[in-house]
Amino acid sequence: MVSKLDLYKVFTQVGKSKSFSAAAKDLYMTQPAVSQSIMQLERELDTRLFTRTTKGVTLTNEGQLLFEYANSAINLIDVGEEKILEFKNLTAGELKIGVGDTISKYFLLPYLEAFHNHFPNIKFNIINGTTSELCAILKSGEVDIAFCNFPVDEPRLIQIPCIAIHDIFVCGDKFQHLLTAPVTFEELTNEPLILLEQKSISRKYVDNFLSANGFTISPEIELGSHDLLLEFAKINLGVACVTKEFAKEYLENGSLFEVPLANEIPPRSIGMCYLNSVSLSPATTKFIESINVQ
Known part of the structure; x- marks a missing residue:
């Protein structure tokens, strides 16, 4: 059965060609079919x-009036199909990513650079936020994918761990007395501690682990930035709980020292999340495929 759209396509082609036979040739149809x-x-x-x-x-006169509208409509459909093809071929489009500053700086940047080099016409729209904030905007559709601290209690999200990370305590040179032997949590709580704000997933993970071992931390300083944790510890304002993988430069150049713990905090992970009920765009799918999952 010939659809109404097909009839209008034939109509506009005949209107352009002013000939049934010429239109039939252009449409790969027989003249009787046209x-x-x-x-x-x-x-x-x-x-x-x-x-x-x-x-x-x-x-x-009636045909001319209809032709102006039908031809415009067919052209718009053709343009739309071309745009879809561009998106599929990744020659156009937008990738909306939610990510926190720390994960962006220490994990995501190389992937963004590599993806941009391969697909320079894909635009990035980066939205910053905490893990909780990113999960909220992901569920609202404001971003296509989010990179978060795990674990995340969100059943609507597909969660793919990317790398394992380790929570450690670090100190500056004025706290080197903590480096001679493994430190218990009881000993650690007697030191001036610097931690992330309580609302962060990283802080909650450490708090929950210590609570399960019978300890409650009361930090002297709470900060909203991982980089500030490192800098505050560097100038000896206290002992900071940081992510080992993101403190590598400070540890290697001797600005900070890892405090040996008698009972190490189990590793966790950071990873990517996306809605399990929504089809991903070609750009998002390709970007996910570019991420090395450990």
């Missing part, structure tokens, strides 16, 4: 659209 399509459309509209002559066909 004639039948035009007759069917005229019957449905109860209007004569073409005047037949020995030299071809011309649009009637």
Whole structure:
């Protein structure tokens, strides 16, 4: 069965060609099939659209009016199909990513750089936030994918761990008395501690682990930035709980020292999340495929 859209495609091509035979050639149809399509459309509209002559066909006044609208509509559909093809071929599009500053700096940047080098016409829209904030905007559809601290209690999200990370305590040179032997949590709580704010997933993970071991931490300083934890510990304002993988430069150059713990905090992970009920765009799918999952 010929659809209404197909009839209008035939109609616009005949209007451009002013010939049934020329339109049939352009549409890879037979001339009788083109004639039948035009007759069917005229019957449905109860209007004569073409005047037949020995030299071809011309649009009637009604046909000319319809042609202007139909041709514009067909052109818009063609443009839309071209845009879809661009998205599929990753020659156009936008990738909306939610990520926190720390994960962006220490994990995501190399992947963004590599993806941009391969697909320079894909635009990045980066939204910063805490893990809780990112999960909220992910569920609202504001971003396509989010990179978060795990674990995340969100059943609507597909969660893919990317790398394992380790929570450790670090100190500056004025706290080197903590480096001679493994430190118990009881000993650690007697030191001035610097931690992330309580609302952060990283802080909650450490708090929950210590609570399970019978300890509660009361830090002297709470901060909203991982980089500030490192800097505050560096100038000996206290002992900071940081992510080992993100403190590598400070540990290697001797600005900070890892405090040996008698009972190490179990590793956790950071990873990517996306809605399990929504189809991913080609750009998002390709970006996910580019991430090395350990």
